[in-house]
Amino acid sequence: MRAHNGDKAINLLFNVTPALFEDYREPILDALRRRSIDARASLLGDIAHQDVDYIVHATGGPITDFAPFSNARAVLSLWAGVEKxxxxxxxxxxxxxxxxxxxxxxxxxxxxxxxxxxxxxxDRYVCQKPLTWEQHVPPLATERSVTVLGLGELGSAAATALAQLGFRVTGWSRSPREVAGARCLAGSESLPKALASAEILIGLLPQTPETIDLLNAERLALLPRGSFIINAGRGTLIDDDALIAALDSGRVAQATLDVFRTEPVPSGHPFWSHPGVTISPHVAAATRVGTAAEKIAENVARSESGAPLMNLVDRTLSY
Structure with missing residues (x-):
């Protein structure tokens, strides 16, 4: 079994909660063993700072000062979002x-x-009781326009799946992208055009200085009347007060939100009681232990062999 520095096992420091440490420790170590890499897993306090080779990170871990870990070759996040x-x-x-x-x-x-x-x-038939015998025939997907904000790994995959179902898909991103079956727009100057056709608007943007409150009152007013919003990117994408106002005016018919500025959503927040809001408790794209452990192990193996790291964050872009 190959080990780092001759017979010395690679040291992984887990900057996670104790519960996540129990969930991920053995799957990641097993994935490394399958790659012939010997490794040890530790929590803060169980290993000297200078002996740490890699840091496995998730929000909620105790480490906020990474400077002492000067020999660590990478910080590997368990989550897609790294804004924190x-x-x-x-x-x-x-x-x-x-x-x-x-x-x-x-x-x-x-x-x-x-x-x-x-x-x-x-929702017309599932949520509204009592029902009247009123038949509602929706348009076909080919007659419905969907806009996906954010064409990274997740946004591109979602846009592709929706296009395959027949929806008229527009994708918008900061820089030019190509997605099969979708009309792709890029740059701030094209955002109004992307919003104007969004009968269903899907938010899958990361949190950056440019995306905070991107959907403010002015931009929500560009949506077709009666549109739907589905946000699974970051809660800061939408101005909460502006969204409530758009729902009350009928500009937005319904909003399904998986991400929020404060999580869990505070008990007095109007999202809890508004009839046009569905709260989903940040479960849209949960990290699965099995597949995530393989990716962590693959990145460690690449680093140990001198290959470039995968999914390296560009600090200037914040993702």
Whole structure:
């Protein structure tokens, strides 16, 4: 079994909660063994700072100062979102975000499910009691326009799946992208055009300085009247007060939100009681232990062999 520095095992420091340590320790170590890499897993306090080779990170871990871990070759995030660590001034190590098949597939299923729920008007029969015998025939997917904000790994996969179902898909991103079956727009100047056709608007953007409150009152007013919003990117994408106002005016018919500025959503927040809001408790694209462990192990193996790290975060872009 190959080990780092001759007979010395690689040391992984888990900057996670104790519960996540129990969930991920053995799957990651097993995935490394399958790659002939001997490794040890530790929590803060169980290993000298200078002996740490890699840091496995998730929000909620005790480490906020990464400077003492000067020999660590990378910080490997278990989550796709890295906005809570990317701006940490003490972080000299390369930072890698999580991109894996389980996370991608989970997001596609969640987005497509709620897009179809909106498209088919399923709440009309599922949620409203008592019902009257009133037949509602929705348009076909080919007659419905969907806009996906964000064409990264998750957004591109969701846009592709929706296009395959026949929806007229527009994708919008900061820089030019290509997605089969979708009209792709890029740059701030094209955002109004992307919003103007969004009968269903799907938010899958990361949190960056440019995306905070991107959907403010002015931009929500560009949506077709009666549109639907599905947000599974970051809660800061939408101005909460502006969304409530758009729902009350009928500009937005319904909003399904999986991400929020504060999580859990505070008990007095109007989202809890508003009839046009569905709260989903940040479950759209949960990291799956099995597939995520393989990605962590693959990145360690690449680093040990001198290959470039996967999913390296660009600090200037925050993702």
């Amino acid at each position: 660590i990317v701006g940490n001034a003490t972080l000299p190590q390369p930072l890698c975000r999580m991109v894996d098949d389980g996370l991608r597939q989970g997001m596609v299923e969640w987005v497509v499910g709620h897009a179809l729920r909106a498209h088919l008007g399923m």
